[in-house]
Structure formats: C-alpha cells, structure tokens
Amino acid sequence: MPELPEAEAARARIADGALNRTIEAIELGEVSHMDMPDADARARLIGTQFTRTHRHGKYIFVGSKGGPWLHIHLGMAGSIRVCEAGADLPKYVRFTVVFEGDHRLHFRDPRKFGHVELIEDVDAFIGGKGLGPDALSIGDNAFAQAIGGTRGAVKSALLSQRKLAGIGNLWADETLYRTGVDPEARACDLDAGRIGEMHTASRDILQAVVDTGADYSRLPGDWLIHHRNAGDDCTRCDGTIEKKTVGGRTSYFCASHQTKGEAHG
DNA sequence: TTTACTGTTAGGAC
DNA sequence: TGTCCTAACAGTAA
Structure with missing residues (x-):
C-alpha cells in the first residue's frame, strides 16, 4: 500500500x-x-x-x-x-x-x-x-533540521510530509524499530547521533523496498514489516512486539529495545 | 456485525 | 504565529 x-x-x-x-x-x-x-x-x-x-x-x-x-x-x-x-x-x-x-x-x-x-x-x-525534502534524497543536515528539535513524538515528525516527504506509517515504524527509538520519544530528546542513525536507516529501508519494486515478500524476514502483530517475538532482542496509537496511527514496536532516549529520567 | 486500515487535511486546542 | 491532535473521507477484509 x-x-x-x-x-x-x-x-x-x-x-x-x-x-x-x-x-x-x-x-x-x-x-x-x-x-x-x-x-x-x-x-x-x-x-x-x-x-x-x-x-x-x-x-x-x-x-x-x-x-x-x-x-x-x-x-x-x-x-x-x-x-x-x-x-x-x-x-x-x-x-x-x-x-x-x-x-x-x-x-x-x-x-x-x-x-x-x-x-x-x-x-x-x-x-x-509545503512538502519537505524527498526522504530518499534529503541530506544529513536537512534531516537533522527537519526531525530534531520537534517537541512532539518522533514518529509524528517522521510522518509529517511538511518536514520530510515520503515516509508513511509502515516505514516510520520500521525506521524506529531498526534504530531502537520509541515511537513516542520526543525528537528533541534524541542526540545527534541517534538522529543520524535514523536518517541512515530510513534511507536504507526505503531504498531496499524500492529495489524490490515494493514487493514486501522479498524483504528480509527479520524486518518489522513481517511482524506487525501484537505478541510476535522481537527479531532484534528477547522482547515482544506491542501495539499502541501514536499521533493517531497504529504503531508496532518492541518496548525492550526501543527507548525514549531521554537524557535524564 | 463490528472494527481497523498503509494518507491527507481541515479545524480546533493550546 | 506555530505546533500538535483528532476526525473525516470510502471501501474492503478480517
């Protein structure tokens, strides 16, 4: 879809x-x-x-x-x-x-x-x-500027087509899963290294999906896309996939390895 | 029969 | 002024 x-x-x-x-x-x-x-x-x-x-x-x-x-x-x-x-x-x-x-x-x-x-x-x-830069071609600095500094949930920032054009619900979840970021984390609580990892992950994920012609069945089995069910085993740690609504959209994530990255408490 | 859904946007709250 | 959140759009499938 x-x-x-x-x-x-x-x-x-x-x-x-x-x-x-x-x-x-x-x-x-x-x-x-x-x-x-x-x-x-x-x-x-x-x-x-x-x-x-x-x-x-x-x-x-x-x-x-x-x-x-x-x-x-x-x-x-x-x-x-x-x-x-x-x-x-x-x-x-x-x-x-x-x-x-x-x-x-x-x-x-x-x-x-x-x-x-x-x-x-x-x-x-x-x-x-008012579309932001294309998610496949945006540079490091522009990505950090678009996503960092937002006070709301980082997932909402990733989904905002005004900040970054192209990422939707599925690949926002996949990016956060791969980088270990909780979808509800505040973007401004994430350090620059984390934001950079999210940029790399989102670009790699989107490019890989493009390379399959958007045929999800050809994507690696350990990707979240194949485990979007509450109760499934996490493929990256010993945790379990959970479901919650963030920014009005259904989000699947692993609470064990996806954290909010707060500097204090 | 009821519920949820991958995107976008208008409108309202703060 | 800006930022964020919710509801609504229509049809299908579980």
Missing part, C-alpha cells in the same frame, strides 16, 4: 510503459467524491505524449510534451497498471489514459482517496503543498 516505494514503483511503471505514445483518449470510471481533471483539462492531453516522469515523496508527476503535468497521488489504496491492447480491465479503475494502439495506463483506487489533476509546474506544486 502506497508510501514512497509504491509511488516510485508506479512512477517507474509509467516511465517504462507509458512514455512517447500519442494519447488518444482519457476515460473516467466511477469517481464521485474524487478529484479528477475536468473535461477541458482532459482535452489538453489528447494528441500529445508523455515524455518524462518525476516523483517527490508520495507524489507522482508525468510530464506531457510542451504541456501540463499529470499529477497522481495514490492515496490509501491506489495503484498504477500499464496494459497492452486487449488486456482485461482491472477493477476500481478511476482514470485511464488510452494511447495509440489501445495501450492503456490505468489508475486504480478502490477507496477513492487518491487524486489526479493537471498542473503547470512541479516545483510550484511542491512548494504550494
């Missing part, structure tokens, strides 16, 4: 199969309550081609030749499929680009939490959203 690695996999799928093909039509599925380009916006894409892709955090951008960018956000359950002519129509398709030769790009979204829109300028869009 969509965090940065899924967005990157979707972007790659588009880059591999949907560029440099003339767009013949745009089709909408059942889209009530969803943000979709209106008829005028859709008409702007007809006859042109997509020529490039970009991703920032969980946000996907597909550039048309000399024209607008198609922005796609996968929401909670969205996915991208690129199909050859004659392929069966997947379920829950909300937005389809039909290329020459009946080649198709489908945006599926069962829960309708995703968004598709046409934008003129990617940088202006990112700035307008």
Whole structure:
C-alpha cells in the first residue's frame, strides 16, 4: 500500500510503459467524491505524449510534451497498471489514459482517496503543498533540521510530509524499530547521533523496498514489516512486539529495545 | 456485525 | 504565529 516505494514503483511503471505514445483518449470510471481533471483539462492531453516522469515523496508527476503535468497521488489504496491492447480491465479503475494502439495506463483506487489533476509546474506544486525534502534524497543536515528539535513524538515528525516527504506509517515504524527509538520519544530528546542513525536507516529501508519494486515478500524476514502483530517475538532482542496509537496511527514496536532516549529520567 | 486500515487535511486546542 | 491532535473521507477484509 502506497508510501514512497509504491509511488516510485508506479512512477517507474509509467516511465517504462507509458512514455512517447500519442494519447488518444482519457476515460473516467466511477469517481464521485474524487478529484479528477475536468473535461477541458482532459482535452489538453489528447494528441500529445508523455515524455518524462518525476516523483517527490508520495507524489507522482508525468510530464506531457510542451504541456501540463499529470499529477497522481495514490492515496490509501491506489495503484498504477500499464496494459497492452486487449488486456482485461482491472477493477476500481478511476482514470485511464488510452494511447495509440489501445495501450492503456490505468489508475486504480478502490477507496477513492487518491487524486489526479493537471498542473503547470512541479516545483510550484511542491512548494504550494509545503512538502519537505524527498526522504530518499534529503541530506544529513536537512534531516537533522527537519526531525530534531520537534517537541512532539518522533514518529509524528517522521510522518509529517511538511518536514520530510515520503515516509508513511509502515516505514516510520520500521525506521524506529531498526534504530531502537520509541515511537513516542520526543525528537528533541534524541542526540545527534541517534538522529543520524535514523536518517541512515530510513534511507536504507526505503531504498531496499524500492529495489524490490515494493514487493514486501522479498524483504528480509527479520524486518518489522513481517511482524506487525501484537505478541510476535522481537527479531532484534528477547522482547515482544506491542501495539499502541501514536499521533493517531497504529504503531508496532518492541518496548525492550526501543527507548525514549531521554537524557535524564 | 463490528472494527481497523498503509494518507491527507481541515479545524480546533493550546 | 506555530505546533500538535483528532476526525473525516470510502471501501474492503478480517
């Protein structure tokens, strides 16, 4: 389900199969309550081609030749499929680009939490959203600045797309598990070394997931992703996986090796 | 039948 | 002004 690695996999799928093909039509599925380009916006894409892709955090951008960018956000359950002519129509398709030769790009979204829109300028869009640096390319100093100094729970800071774009609930938990930080620890209580370890861990985790094409079954068995059940054995110490809500989101962690890192008491 | 869910954001509390 | 927290969005699956 969509965090940065899924967005990157979707972007790659588009880059591999949907560029440099003339767009013949745009089709909408059942889209009530969803943000979709209106008829005028859709008409702007007809006859042109997509020529490039970009991703920032969980946000996907597909550039048309000399024209607008198609922005796609996968929401909670969205996915991208690129199909050859004659392929069966997947379920829950909300937005389809039909290329020459009946080649198709489908945006599926069962829960309708995703968004598709046409934008003129990617940088202006990112700035307008107030998104922080991309989690895969952010530097050490920028990471420390984004996450350190926050008085609230460190997990909430990791999840904030305004501080750092791309990390969601699953990989925030995985990062904290690997670095031994309690999700409720206050970021300002963590020393610079710990913050640096979290940066390294988050980047390594996200890159590893990207490298599998966001296929979780190919990730190492000792990762938390495979043990998100209260009562499971911790794979890093003798502890047990517990569950609690932090920042409104379900968090799995090991209370034995994940600590709050307070300097005093 | 009830409950929880991977993301985002508006609105309210402090 | 900023920061943080909660609720709500819609549909599915356990």
